Amino acid sequence: MVDEVTAELAALENARVRAVNERHGDDHGVNLGELRALAKRLKTQHELAGRLWETDDSAARLLAILVCRPKAFTREELDTMVREARTPKVHDWLVNHVVKKNPHAEELRLSWSADPDPVVASAGWALTAERVAKRPAGLDLAGLLDVIEAEMRDAPDRLQWAMNHCLARIGIDHAEHRARALDIGERLGVLKDYPTPPGCTSPFAPVWITEMVRRQQET
The missing domain is CATH 1.10.1240 (Methyltransferase, Methionine Synthase (B12-binding Domains); Chain A, domain 1)
Known part of the structure; x- marks a missing residue:
């Protein structure tokens, strides 16, 4: 077969x-x-x-x-x-x-996020972004922002992308952390110049957060 x-x-x-x-x-x-x-x-x-x-x-x-x-x-x-x-x-x-x-997703999220292989670590951060958006209870969001602030700028591409996604989700879904998420995104400038097709939202976290919050407020 x-x-x-x-x-x-x-x-x-x-x-x-x-x-x-x-x-x-x-x-x-x-x-x-x-x-x-x-x-x-x-x-x-x-x-x-x-x-x-x-x-x-x-x-x-x-x-x-x-x-x-x-x-x-x-x-x-x-x-x-x-x-x-x-x-x-x-x-x-x-x-x-x-x-x-x-x-086993949660066990894998925890072990992968700290893995020395950046591709494996990116999988852990992707799972974390999912939890930030859908099941944030128990997550240390301020701690996640600390790690993103310290490590995202110099992270390899795929890990950087996943950390940026997590940053955006924190800013979009958690108003109490939004100002800090926006500030981190602006200061680090990660994906600021990413080519974005017309009609699509930039992955640059401050733009992404602002646009998604605007849409939420319109519904």
Whole structure:
């Protein structure tokens, strides 16, 4: 079965899609709409997902994420997988579509956030941003701002992006910390010059926070 699926993925390979993806650090040429359509046809197949992941092919791993059972993975399996997920899209999908739905997410958040590997640490910060927005009880938001203020400017790109997301969520969702979040964002200037398409909100935290709060107040 895995050979049939990987052959189908190979048939979906598109040079132009690959060229676009490679500019963003990814290494596959499969249109994500076609990938999702294939996943919908296959439905949930956790064993197949495991075998697709083992191929070490990015398109196969993205498909594995879509057909797996997120709650079925052990803590150790997810820790191994996040260390193997070296391309941005596989890493992001793994965290957002699998880890966030797994019962070990909080344990992994705590261990990953302090990991010396910045890519692994970025997964921990992504999970923290999720908690800031949805389940903030028990979080030391002031302490998180202390770490962001001290470390975000010099953090590697993917870790910096995740910390910036956490900074923005604190400012958006917690009015009592908003002024400090805005101040940190302005002083650090992280992503201030990030190219943003027309109609999209800049990831620069002060702009992001201000715009999202404005929208909340209008509803």
